[in-house]
Amino acid sequence: MTVTAPPRQAAAPPPPPARPSAGRRAAGFLLRQWRRLTAMRTAIVLLFLLALAAIPGSLLPQRSLSQTNVSQYFADHPTLAPLLDRLYLFDVFSSPWFAAVYLLLFVSLIGCVLPRALEHARALRTPPPPAPRRLSRLPDSAELATPLPAAAALDVVEEELRVRRYRVVRRQRDGTDELSAEKGLLKEAGNLVFHLALVALLLALAGGKLWGYEGSILVTEGQRFCNSFQQYDTYSAGPLVEGSDLSPVCVGLEDFRAEYEEDLTASSFTADIAFGGPGEEGRPTTIGVNDPLRVDGDRVYVTGHGFSPTFTVTLPDGTTFDDVSTPFLPTEQSTMASEGALKLPDLGAGAEDQLALQGFFAPTGLVQGGILTSIDPRPLAPQVAVVAYQGYLGLDSGLPQSVYSLDASQIERGRLAEVGRANLSVGESMTLPDGTAVTFTGHAEFAALQFSHDPGQVWVLAAAIAVLAGLLGMLLLRRERVFARATAPSGDGGTVLGVGVLTRGSGDGAPRFAALTDDLRAALAARATTRVPSPGGGAPEPEAPPRDR
Template sequence: MSTVAPPRPDAAPQPPARPSLGRRVLDLWLRWWRRLTAMRTAIILLLLLALAAIPGSLLPQRSLSQNNVTQYFADHPALAPWLDRLYLFDVFSSPWFAAVYLLLFVSLIGCVVPRLVEHVRALRAAPPPAPRRLLRLPDSAELTTPLAGPAALDVVEEELRVQRFRVVRREPGAGPADSAGSSGMELSAEKGFWKETGNILFHLSLVALLLGLAGGKLWGYEGSILVTEGQGFCNSFQQYDTYSSGPLVEGADLTPLCVDLEDFRAEYEEDLTASSYTADITYGAPGEDGRSTTIGVNDPLRVDGDRVYVTGHGYSPRFTVALPDGRVFEGVSAPFLPADQATMASQGALKLPDLGAGTDDQLALEGFFAPTGVLQGGILTSIDPRPLSPQVAIIAYRGYLGLDSGLPQSVYSLDQSQVERGRLAEAGRANLAVGESLTLDDGTAITFDGYAQFAALQFSHDPGQVWVLVSAISLLLGLLALLLLRRERFFARVGPDPGSGGTVLTVGSLTRGGGESAARFAELTDRLRTALDARSTQPPAPSSVGAAPEPEAPPRDR
């Protein structure tokens, strides 16, 4: 028979077994998961998301206006490249904004789902038993009544059910002992579950709102284009001046829709600020008869989830170009972009690559348009955004425009590198009113015919807009329930009154949220005292056992 030798008294204690690598990784992951899904972390991430959106409202964004971004680069040539490296001109599509967005999304889900499960369990569970010492609650009182204990609790239950409390009665021995060490009949009641329901609805709606915004970014797209009166465009990314789409959008997914601009009107206040932009358009699918409507800044065209907005306007000067060989080109125009929104003074360029006869020379006009033009020191400027006295200052260039060089260039400005390289040479300049002409050295006549207005239109497709709207409404409802409702618990226990032989009713209340708990408890206590007094003064109901029969009524005379 073998025996195990006892350990030696002087033996060193054995170190605890080191957990395995997998166990340590799991513990580390659980620790970080608990930190990420804490409500404090969700609040911090929400604050970071709000702070991250500030640069998107202070700096121009490429998704909204590429021209403003270009102007910012021109005004701040040293600072703009560094801001661009930090994605501050593309805030809402930057990696760091997406990281905060995703972490907030995960944190909210990990925080709300356990609370939802807990809330469902609380809805199905009975109110908790009364505390051991009710008089230690913040709101508590003792009421004496000559009624028996069950009758007193009947009165309390009736009053609480009128106020929509959920009530549970417990018999002696089912609850904890009272202050005297004995167990009596008790009552537990609670209401205000809508407060926690509103809290969970608020957070779930916030998650749904984030999902809707993310869905709109993934499957949505938008494009902007300048359309002159009498012209139009179709929903194709090749036609837009600026176009952005989600990573899950393909060219075939674009809605087949064409829009023609028939007329545009801009109205101004007395201080010359714009009061409204309205555009008469015709829209419809390609090959179908168009339908007419009027849209404005806050009144877009809505077609099957697509929206067409008016975001601005400007002027397109019109020219007639008469060549020496007798050819005449009438009504050529190009949008001039506003350089000053207060006076609508605009700058632009008109490129005419196909006017040369038997030569490779091309013609370009770079100009300044003034809706209400005046000369100040020999320089044309505008003093009013309304077209009261339209004038244009143009510089004509002849030579090579570089349109077939394969390098991208703006259609609204002239490539100055061609001028610097000597490929474009100035052929003449002049300030022209409507009807006046500039004649170049080769006999080409350029006549200023007037202007047409253009509208800046934006086509937006956002499949998550209805989801976002519903989520925002439910988020507001949940917030109202969270702020306005209160969670209340009420307890009552009966015991004998040694002095009068009646019953001592001990009541207490716990209120969370809403305030004024003492006043509400005092009002409820007064109502209970009044109901107990009224019940104790009622005569007892006669018993049907041994009761004398009522005398029969005498017959009535006929």
Template sequence: MSTVAPPRPAAAPPPPARPSLGARALGLWLRWWRRLTAMRTAIVLLFLLALAAIPGSLLPQRSLNQNAVRQYFADHPTLAPVLDRFYAFDVFGSPWFAAVYLLLFVSLIGCVVPRLAEHVRALRAAPPPAPRRLQRLPDSGELATPLPGPAALDVVEEELRVRRFRVVRRDGAASTPPGPAASGPELSAEKGFWKETGNLLFHLSLVALLLGLAGGRLWGYEGSILVTEGQGFCNSFQQYDTHSSGALVDSGDLSPLCIDLEDFRAEYEEDLTAASYTADIRYGGPGEEGEPATIGVNDPLRLDGDRVYVTGHGYAPRFTVTLPDGTAFTDVSAPFLPSDQTTMSSEGALKLPDLGAGVEDQLALEGFFAPTGLMQGGVLTSIDPRPLNPQVAVLAYQGYLGLDSGLPQSVYSLDASQIERGRLAEVGRANLAVGETLTLPDGTAITFTGVSQFAALQFSHDPGQVWVLAAAISVLVGLLALLFLRRERFFARAGPAADGGGTVLTVGSLTRGGGESATRFAELTGQLRAALDARSPTPSAPPSGGAAPEPEVSPRDR
């Protein structure tokens, strides 16, 4: 007797293989890359970049005005150190600003490059076939004509090419899936590729703008200095009052250029507001005689990427100091910084650390200068920015100035700590007009001999200026194309008329990037109707009212 073995149970399917660690890491990286290169992320980063720049415009920056930063620390001793930890006084050189900047740069490149390749393929591709049911398009209608189908499409093609459409003719049966609405020869046309070109130009120019700004920050430098008439300076970081330079700039990279200020003129309106600042300078290499030039606020000296600007002006009172032994220091001066731009009242200090052998105490003058001086209640003030009646109120100090202490101090004011410690003592004060003298207890005579003007000059080197200008123009051109151009597609299919005579053209349109698509479609179909009637052997007669029949459009367009 034979036995039948019971059926063996089916084997369980093997568990799915887990992806390897490398595959999981690659998938995670691709997901983050797609998020970073999304247009939404680029817009968010652009907004964060603008938001991050706000502290740089509200707070003084070390790269622009170190004196203002020091004054902010003096005015806000508790808040300033906290802000400084977050690079609030060096916003545009901070790590967090650079991180947002670089992320935006990477996001734009990753977003634009694939779209650029896709746009190039679209430019080379033919317009797509017409949809099977043209009546379902947002703008559609029918045009009846006694012309046969191919001849009617010839008229439509000619009219569209005049309007700069790219046109392709196809056999409807071969180009579309079978169906009752997909018979007869057809025509596809499109234009408006400049809209997408403008879109890509806008984003590529934005990348170029970021590159130009970055290049200017890395290879650019600038310095500011106050130059009194008859004096000059050479392009050296050691001579500037304040300067800033990119990370890739070395002192040997500076242009060998020297500037001498020969004359400065400030003109004022009737209400005493400044009308223009003009400086006569002479420029050239070190040791050269130089060439003359005249520069102004909006008319800088331009030399191979270098710019010399006039950014302001002020006054430098001149003094003659005569020591008791008869030694005289003639026409020594120092710039006094304006404290009131309306009247050009100025404050400053003149330091004389070396008065010669046998003189132990150093001498300093701290004062208030009034271009047009007037005493009001025993206090010297100025009523006009022009030097019509120059006067100066001076305080004379003798002692130790602390210039060799190793601690930095402003050249425009005295070190208050030396006065507080008693190392520098006041020895006299007076209000002086031109030619008047203040005599100190030790016999030193200080005579106010006149005033010279100084110009605030800024030397700037920015290799990315032309690049940034070209990128900004390209951004504007791309934005205009993006806003005002339209992407349009037009389709037409020829079919026999219901009565067996002539042709019925089914037309449809798709418009992107602009409103009033129904109006534009009605205008185009009206022009096509006129062209078809003009080519017809028996033009259709207008109704009794004399108006041409309107093209039939779908109910959704009414």
């Protein structure tokens, strides 16, 4: 009888794998992005971008340093400057894109360095790894024959390595004595110190920007200013600084001296100042360009100088204003030719009786064709070209205007009218149509002083030193592991000592390995010659070394 087997049913296909939930996919995506951000390659790229982003800040004028230079750039490049301004290229170091690169670099370094620091801390407590099965596969290896037993031979190797400051571990694996040693963990420590110090440097710079401030002011000889943001010509402060946080320090300029080389280039600027608290008699000191005043974490620098022409104004009724002056800003550093404006709003009873003197000052003047020029930065023959205006200066209009120049809009509107002009030497006068006499009486020098407060400067210095120390350790130190295995060949009473070295770091390891093997051969030979027969006639024992008395 024939039995027909039932038809076989096809196996059911396996169910498709369950797709992860949206939350798990999002978590996986964020984890992958975090790993990319905290990779060392990303940190290097961000560091390069930060250096690249700082280039425009050094090539273009910055508002935080000189609003005047920025305004001059707008005047010289009326088409390009607004486009650059939209890209924050006149405020590079406070721009959103610079802050983004800065913060990403900061997060990347922290995420990269902290896990490595934890791993290095575990490595410090972990003994050296076991010796590889085949020492001959290491970059540097050798076999040394010795009549010493295996344990005694490894004792010699251990002593030599400990003298060289290796960490040594003895093991026995598969009945064979072996030794593992390593040194150079400070190389990785230097790497970590470098990166942690770089993070500390970024933190210190950020702290200095958040809690720091600086202001610039022109101070004429005989004048004094106090550390108040209302007095500064330009002032910038971190977002966490309030007006009450400024230290109460006042500085007075007693005398300023500028020295020049034979080619009329400036060689040094020195200022005699007196500093102290409000209402106190100042303590005298001298500061220079590279020798600032340092007091309570604040610094006062000399950043430039110029001249303040002095005038005596005599009104028709006999009222006299003696030695009124204002700083004239240099337009040519080689000859110190300067321009400025002196505003006298209180000469008459009405607003239309105000007087302004706009002029050109030449420390060593020369008139050619009725035009005054300066030929020397030293005040050898001071002269001034003055244009006098009378009318309304617009000081109470509520609109800001520079104290070093006239408001051109007032002249265009006819509210200021020119009433006279002249080239004056010291002692010469100019009489205006209403009988007012303007006399050029001389000049005084002014110093451009910058008051800076940076609470992070000490931390920046410490972090920079740590960066250098970590970099030197990372570049100069070597990570090195030494392995040794002692085997006793059959039929031979001696020992074959296999030695291998694995080196990570700078330099060629072959000379150091050759020196190590030469020292081991000498130490093994010396130990073998000091072994003497035991009193019982058995195996030789090493001679006991003499004890120190």
